[in-house]
Amino acid sequence: MSQVSIPSLLKKKQAKQAFAVITCYDAGFAKLVEKAGIDAILVGDSLGMVVQGHESTLPVSVEEMAYHTRCVARAVQQPLIITDLPFGSYNTENDCLRHATTLMQAGAAMVKLEGGSWLCDSIVKLNRAGIPVCGHLGLTPQSVNLLGGYRVQGREDDKAEAMLRDALALEQAGASLLVLECVPQKLAAQISETLSIPVIGIGAGNVTDAQVLVLHDLLGVTEKTAKFVRNFADGASSIEDALVRYKNAVEERSFPADEHTFS
Template identity: 55%
Template sequence: MMKTTTLSLRKLKESNGKFSCVTAYDATFAKLASDAGIDVLLVGDSLGMVLQGQDSTLPVSIDDMVYHTQCVSRGAQSPLIMADMPFNTLNSPHDTLNYGGQLMQAGAHIIKLEGGEWLAEYIEALSDRGIPVCAHLGLTPQSVNKLGGYRVQGKEAEKANAMINTARALEEAGADMILL
């Protein structure tokens, strides 16, 4: 089975192809998903709710994410591994580079950041240093308290257009992927 990379995903996009993505938190599931031909494994901060019994993703630490990324990377042979930057790790470009580097060293191939247009400087910093980035817009669980719960975003035309403009700005800043 061929290794999925950001380049192979870009080629799929250019040919209007599709790819599969599932969330994984451990080596066993990562191996099963890899053997099944899944293209991308997301090591999500959702582990706070799924594994830790938290009521949100907010308590998940960078140490939790590094540990689970290591576990997934040990089980996955061919999928691209995308790791979430947990809540409170985007306080400065310097911190973001440090935490993003830890996730890459743990086995991630791309880092996922939640937010809006303010992410541009963080994406630029990561991208400039060779760290691929997925920008996550729309329903962003780390903003659950600001959003007033888990609510679909961009239902109104004005807000949908603003989200499209944000996606374009983040792509220009160097985002390799947009998750909406």
């Protein structure tokens, strides 16, 4: 497996080859993810809940994201490393650039931002500085208080249309990837087909170009998981085997199945 790049993921989309992404936060697990042949690692601010025990992602700092990015980056050579900019770190263009630079220097190959067209100017500025961007639409956990909880987004026609407009705006501004979280499969298919950049789904059905799950969720470590999660450790002979099973299921589009999908 050669080093994964943004162009190589774009080629997979163009060839209609689904690819797998895993969210993990440390060197030991990152090595297993790489060994399983996973294309990309997301160092997510979900570490606030998974690792630190918070009720949300909001308390996570830039310094903590940089620390976990360094842990992952030291362990792997091949997967594309994507790191979340945490809550409050990109409210202005200058803050966004400064904190994204910190994460890139820690070992990220791309940063991820939650939000719609209001981020376009920041994305342009990041690209000018040589920083690739992954967008994130649908359920955006940093906005959980505004959204009123962890709920499916885009079921109403007007909100679905607004999400498609936001997706197009992010792509036009220079986003290279897009995460769609907890959206109806029909909308996810429309956005994936409309955009030229790869779309990574989580709770968006098997119609996107890729899937992402949190490592602890797919290994059955998390006590309470969302509808879109499958325990790949069930019946697996090892952690690596569970990761390979996840990768194969994504590539074959047998995961997510109907029971993991929102309508």
